[in-house]
Amino acid sequence: MSTFKYGDEKITSREIMIAIPSMIIAVGILTFPRHLAELTVASDGWISIIIGGLIAILLTWLVAKIASNFPNQSFLSYASTLATRPVAIVLTCFYVIQGILITAFEVRAITDISHQFLFNETPVEIVGLTFLLVVVYAVSGTRAGLFRLNAMFLPIIFFTTLLLIIFSIAFMKGSNLLPVLKTDLQGHLQGTMKSTLSYTGIGILFFYISLVKNPKKAPSRAAFGMGLVVVVYSAIYLTTIAVFGETATANIRFPLIELSKTIEIPGGFFERLESIFFVIWIMAIFTTTAMALDIAVMALNSIFPNANKLKIIFLLSPIVFFISVLPQDFMDLGTFGDYVSYTGWGLTGTTAILLGILYKVKGAKKRGK
Amino acid sequence: MVNKGYHQLFIFLVLTLLLSGCWDEIELEDRAFVSGIGIDLVESQGQNNIFELTDQLVVPAGLGSPTELSGEKAYRNLTQRGDSLFEINAKISKQANRVLNPDHLEVIIFSKEVVEKENLVADLLDAFLRHQNMRRGVLLAIAEGKAKDLLYVETEHAKLPAQYLSELLVNREIPETIEPIRIGDVHEKILNNRSFILPELAVYADNSVNYQGIAIFQGVSKKLVDTITGDEAKGLNFIRGENQEGSITADVEGKKTTFSVLEGGSKIKLTNKDKNNLSFQVDIEATVQIAEYFGEIDFYKKENKAKFDKALKDKLTKAAEDAVKKVKDELQVDVFKFDEYLRMHHYKLWEVIKEDWDHGENYFANSDLNINVKATVREPGNTIRIKQDGGGK
Numbered sequence: 001m002s003t004f005k006y007g008d009e010k011i012t013s014r015e016i017m018i019a020i021p022s023m024i025i026a027v028g029i030l031t032f033p034r035h036l037a038e039l040t041v042a043s044d045g046w047i048s049i050i051i052g053g054l055i056a057i058l059l060t061w062l063v064a065k066i067a068s069n070f071p072n073q074s075f076l077s078y079a080s081t082l083a084t085r086p087v088a089i090v091l092t093c094f095y096v097i098q099g100i101l102i103t104a105f106e107v108r109a110i111t112d113i114s115h116q117f118l119f120n121e122t123p124v125e126i127v128g129l130t131f132l133l134v135v136v137y138a139v140s141g142t143r144a145g146l147f148r149l150n151a152m153f154l155p156i157i158f159f160t161t162l163l164l165i166i167f168s169i170a171f172m173k174g175s176n177l178l179p180v181l182k183t184d185l186q187g188h189l190q191g192t193m194k195s196t197l198s199y200t201g202i203g204i205l206f207f208y209i210s211l212v213k214n215p216k217k218a219p220s221r222a223a224f225g226m227g228l229v230v231v232v233y234s235a236i237y238l239t240t241i242a243v244f245g246e247t248a249t250a251n252i253r254f255p256l257i258e259l260s261k262t263i264e265i266p267g268g269f270f271e272r273l274e275s276i277f278f279v280i281w282i283m284a285i286f287t288t289t290a291m292a293l294d295i296a297v298m299a300l301n302s303i304f305p306n307a308n309k310l311k312i313i314f315l316l317s318p319i320v321f322f323i324s325v326l327p328q329d330f331m332d333l334g335t336f337g338d339y340v341s342y343t344g345w346g347l348t349g350t351t352a353i354l355l356g357i358l359y360k361v362k363g364a365k366k367r368g369k
Numbered sequence: 370m371v372n373k374g375y376h377q378l379f380i381f382l383v384l385t386l387l388l389s390g391c392w393d394e395i396e397l398e399d400r401a402f403v404s405g406i407g408i409d410l411v412e413s414q415g416q417n418n419i420f421e422l423t424d425q426l427v428v429p430a431g432l433g434s435p436t437e438l439s440g441e442k443a444y445r446n447l448t449q450r451g452d453s454l455f456e457i458n459a460k461i462s463k464q465a466n467r468v469l470n471p472d473h474l475e476v477i478i479f480s481k482e483v484v485e486k487e488n489l490v491a492d493l494l495d496a497f498l499r500h501q502n503m504r505r506g507v508l509l510a511i512a513e514g515k516a517k518d519l520l521y522v523e524t525e526h527a528k529l530p531a532q533y534l535s536e537l538l539v540n541r542e543i544p545e546t547i548e549p550i551r552i553g554d555v556h557e558k559i560l561n562n563r564s565f566i567l568p569e570l571a572v573y574a575d576n577s578v579n580y581q582g583i584a585i586f587q588g589v590s591k592k593l594v595d596t597i598t599g600d601e602a603k604g605l606n607f608i609r610g611e612n613q614e615g616s617i618t619a620d621v622e623g624k625k626t627t628f629s630v631l632e633g634g635s636k637i638k639l640t641n642k643d644k645n646n647l648s649f650q651v652d653i654e655a656t657v658q659i660a661e662y663f664g665e666i667d668f669y670k671k672e673n674k675a676k677f678d679k680a681l682k683d684k685l686t687k688a689a690e691d692a693v694k695k696v697k698d699e700l701q702v703d704v705f706k707f708d709e710y711l712r713m714h715h716y717k718l719w720e721v722i723k724e725d726w727d728h729g730e731n732y733f734a735n736s737d738l739n740i741n742v743k744a745t746v747r748e749p750g751n752t753i754r755i756k757q758d759g760g761g762k
Contacts (some may be wrong), residue, residue: 042715116501122392171506178713244505245557261504262553272472 007281011211012310013218015147018111019208020060020225022150023201025232027155027289027337028253030281032198032233033240037249039191043241044183046234048191055192056199060226062352064200064219065346068357075206076302079351080173082358092299094347095203100316101340102201104323106289107132111324117257117282118278128324130306131289134315138290139186139297144209146290149162153283160280167263167273172242189216197341198233199226204291207298210274230343239365256281396440401426401467403474404444405531408493410482411450416487421459423448423517425531426465427473432528443528446520452497456672471500475535476508477552478516478570484593485585491559492590498556505553508538511584511593513571515748521524524576533597537578538568544615544630545602546580564588564727566605569596578720588704594700597692604692607653607685608705608740616660619684621676624664626683628657631747637710640739647736649707653685656750665756681744701734702749703727 036045070078075095079088112127119127128202138146183191205222210216240255241261252258260277297312304312405425412419426446431443448466451457462469477497485489497503512519520530527533538549550567558565566583573579581606582598597605603617610633618627633655641648659677660667666673698705708726711719727733 039441119393128394175709175713180718182716246552247560248553251556251560258505262506262507 009142009144010213011147011208011213013212013215013221015151016064016205016208016212017221017225018150018154019147020202020222021206021229021232022284023204023291023308024056024199024226024229024288025284026106027113027285028066028198028200028341029119029233029236030113030331031255031265031286032100032195032253033237034252035194035197036191036237037246037255039183039184039194039243040187040246042246043238043251044181044187044239045191045241047181047183048188048195049233050230051119051188051192052195052199053226053233055231057223057226059203059349059352060205061219061223062356063205064209064215064346066352066355067206067214068126068212068218069359070210071212071215073142073298074210074302076102076203077357079355082355082362089090089303091351092301092303095206095299096296096345097291098203098340098344099294099299100320100323102292102294103135103289103320104326104346105333105337105340106285106292107320107336108324108327109133109288109320110285111285111334112253112330113257114278114282117274129321132317132321132324135286135289135293136313138286139294143294143298146294149290150287152286157280157284158228161236164260164263164277165235167265168239168243168259171262172239173245174242176242176245177238183271194271196345197338199229200341200344201288202226203344204295206348206351218241237315271302293317387750395630399467401465403427403469403471404529405476405478405520405534405653406474407478407480407512407520408454408483408515409480410486413486417452418482419450419452420454420457420493421448421450421517422454422461423520424461424469425520425529426467426469427529436621437672442523444520444530446517448517449526453741454493455500471502471507472504474507475531476510476538478512478519478534480508480512480514480516481593482568483516483570484511484584487590487592489592490586492556494552494559497552504554505551505556507552508535508549509552509555509567509737510534510538510550511567511569511596513569513581518572519570519578522572522576522578534578535568537570537580544617545582545599547583547606547700548611558588558757559591562588563708564704564710566704575754585696585700585702585704587700587728594600594702595694599691600688601695604688604690605696605704606652607633607655607689607690610653617681617688618683619680621662621664621680622666624662624666626659626664626680627661628675629660629747630655630657632656633697637705637707639711639715641737642715644718644719644732645735646741647732650739650741653689653690653740653742655681655742655744656747657681657744659746659750665754667754668746675747677746678744685742685744686740688740693738693740697734697738701727702730703733705732707736 033045036048040048067075076088076092079091101262107128108281110131111124114127115122115124138149209218212218236256240249240259243253243259244255249255257274260274263273267272293316298308300316301307301309327336372574376460403424404427404454407423409421410418410422426445426447428441428443428445431441449464451460458469479490479493483493497507522530522533527536547566547568555565565586565587565588569581569584570578571581582596583602584596585594586592587594612635615631616627616629618625620626627746633653635654636652638650639647640650657701666676668674668677698704703726722732725732742744
C-alpha cells in the first residue's frame with residue numbers, strides 16, 4: 001500500500017488550498033448577511049467583508065508561513081522549539097478545546113436548523129447524534145481521505161452557490177443596492193468585526209501544514225483559498241441585499257435559506273429548491289465539523305503519541321455531544337457561536353504573533369552566530 | 370465469523386431505523402396543499418378582532434392531467450373563525466383529514482375591511498413571514514368584497530381559483546394594473562414605514578374576477594387609504610415608470626384614437642434641494658403604435674402625425690397630473706417611488722426628511738412636481754385608412 005498516492009497520509013499544498021474554504025464556510029454563511037445588514041447602509045457591507053477578508057488572508061498567510069518553515073514537523077514539536085515545551089503543550093491543549101467547541105457548535109447549529117426546516121417531529125438529540133456519528137466515521141478514517149472528501153465537496157458547494165445566485169437574478173432589484181458608500185466609519189468598523197467572525201478556522205493550518213510534503217507553496221495557496229471565501233461571501237451578501245433589501249435582510253434569521261426559498265426555476269415544475277440547497281450546506285458544514293474534530297484528535301494525539309486514534313475519538317465524541325446539547329435556546333446558541341469565533345481568532349492570532357516573533361528572534365540569533 | 374455477521378446485521382438494522390427519518394414521514398397522499406388563503410374580518414371591537422380564514426386546499430384528483438381535465442372539483446375550501454391566524458389554521462386542521470402544508474401557497478387575499486384597520490395588515494402578515502414553510506414569493510391582493518368569495522370563483526381555464534387569481538395578478542395587459550406584489554416586497558416596505566400599493570380584485574361574474582384597481586397604503590399607519598382606478602391608475606404607472614405596456618385612448622380632432630404603448634419609461638430628477646421647497650421633475654417617455662382610430666386623417670403627412678403626438682402627449686400629461694392631484698394633494702401618500710429615488714440618489718437629504726416624508730410634516734405633499742411628457746407615434750399599424758374622407762357621398 002505504500003506506493004499508493006494517499007497511503008502515507010501526505011497531502012499537497014493544493015489540498016491545503018481546498019481545506020481552507022471547506023473549513024471556513026460553515027453555519028455562518030447562512031446568517032452573516034443579517035449581522036452585516038444591521039450595521040451598514042444598503043450594500044455597503046461588502047466593504048466590511050473585503051476588509052475582514054483581507055485581515056483573514058493576511059493571518060492565513062502568516063500562519064501558513066510559520067508552519068511551512070518547519071516542514072514535516074508537528075505543531076507541538078516546532079512550537080516547543082520556538083517557545084518552550086510547556087508553552088507548546090498549553091497551546092496544543094487550547095487547540096483541542098477549540099476543536100471540541102467548534103465541533104459542538106456546528107453540530108448543534110445544523111441540528112437546530114434542520115429541525116426547523118426539515119424534520120419537525122424528529123427529536124433534536126437524534127438529529128444531532130446522527131450527524132455526529134457520521135462526522136466521527138469520517139474522522140476515524142485516514143486523514144488524507146478527509147482531504148479528498150473536501151476536494152470532492154468544495155466544487156459542488158461553489159457550483160450550487162453560483163446556481164443560487166444566477167436563479168436569484170430574476171428577483172433582484174437594483175434599487176436595493178443603492179446608495180453606495182453611505183455608512184459611517186463606526187458602521188464599517190463594527191461590520192468588519194462582525195464579518196471576521198465568519199472567517200474562523202484558520203488555526204487548522206498550524207496542524208495540517210505538517211502533512212504537506214513540500215510546503216513551500218502552501219502559504220500562497222492557503223491565502224488564495226481564503227481569497228475564494230471572500231469572493232463567495234461578497235457575492236452572497238450582494239445577492240441577498242439585492243433581493244430582499246437591507247432592512248428585510250437585517251430581519252431575516254437565515255437570509256441564505258430564505259433566498260433559496262424565494263427563487264423559482266422558470267417553468268413552474270421545480271418550485272421548491274431549498275431541500276437541494278440544504279444538502280449542499282449540510283455538506284459544507286459537515287466538512288467543517290469533521291476537520292474541527294480531526295484537529296482536536298490530532299492535537300491530542302501529538303501530546304499522547306502512543307494513544308490509539310480511535311480511542312481518542314471515542315473519548316472526545318461524548319464530550320462534543322454533551323456540549324452540543326448545553327445551549328438552551330437560539331439566544332444561547334448565538335452567544336456560543338460568537339464566543340467560539342472570537343476565541344478562535346484570539347487563539348490563532350496570539351499563536352501566530354507569538355511564534356512569528358520568536359521565529360524572527362531565534363532566526364536572527366542563528367544568523368548572528 | 371458467524372458472530373461478526375450477526376454484529377453487522379444488528380448494526381445494519383439499527384441504522385435503517387435511525388437513518389430513515391421515519392419521525393417526519395408524511396406521504397404525499399396524506400398532505401393537503403394550501404394554494405390560497407383568504408382573510409375576512411367578522412367582528413371588531415377596539416383591539417379585539419375576530420377573523421375568518423379560508424384555506425383553499427388542492428384536490429389533486431379533480432385537477433386531472435394537463436390535457437384531460439377532469440369534471441370534479443379541484444379544490445376544497447375550509448373556513449374557521451378566531452383571533453389569531455395560526456390558531457384558526459389549527460382549527461381548520463380539525464376539519465381536514467390531511468396534514469395542511471403551505472409549501473405551495475400562491476396567493477393571500479385580504480378583504481378591504483381588514484386592511485382599513487390601522488396596522489392590521491402588518492400584524493397579519495407576521496404569521497406568514499414567521500412560519501418556516503412560507504415563501505416570500507407569495508402574492509398579495511385585496512378583495513373589494515369578501516376575500517372568501519374570490520376563492521369560490523371557478524373558471525374554465527383554471528380549475529383552481531387560487532391558481533386563477535395568481536395568474537390574473539401576473540398577467541399585465543393594461544397600465545391600470547401593477548406588477549405582482551409579493552409578501553417579501555411588502556415586508557421591506559412595512560419595516561421602513563414606507564407607503565406601498567397592492568392590487569385590488571373584485572368578483573365580476575360567476576366565473577370571473579376583475580382587477581379593480583390599485584389599493585394605496587399609508588406607510589406609517591399601514592392601512593388602506595384609497596383605491597385608484599382608471600386614468601389615475603394609468604398616470605400612477607406612468608410616473609412610476611413601470612408597467613407601461615397597454616393602451617391609452619385620446620381624442621384627435623374629436624375622433625377617438627387608441628394607442629398601444631410599445632415602450633415607455635420615466636425619469637425622476639430633484640430640481641430644488643431645499644427640504645421645505647422640494648421640487649421634482651418627472652420625464653415620461655412613451656413610444657406608441659396606433660391600435661384603433663375612428664377618424665380618417667392621413668398620418669403620412671407630417672403635420673397630421675404631429676397632431677397624434679400632441680393628442681397623446683396631452684392625454685398622458687393629463688393622466689399623470691390627475692394621479693398627482695389624487696395621490697400627492699388629496700391622499701398625501703407617496704407611492705410614486707420618490708422615497709426610493711431620494712434614498713438612492715440624495716441620501717443625506719433623505720436621512721433628514723425620511724421621518725416626515727409622507728406623514729407629519731409631509732414634505733412629499735408640500736413638494737412641487739413638474740411633469741414633462743415626450744410622446745412619439747412610431748407606427749400606424751397595418752392599415753393607413755379604412756374609410757375615405759366624405760366616403761358616404
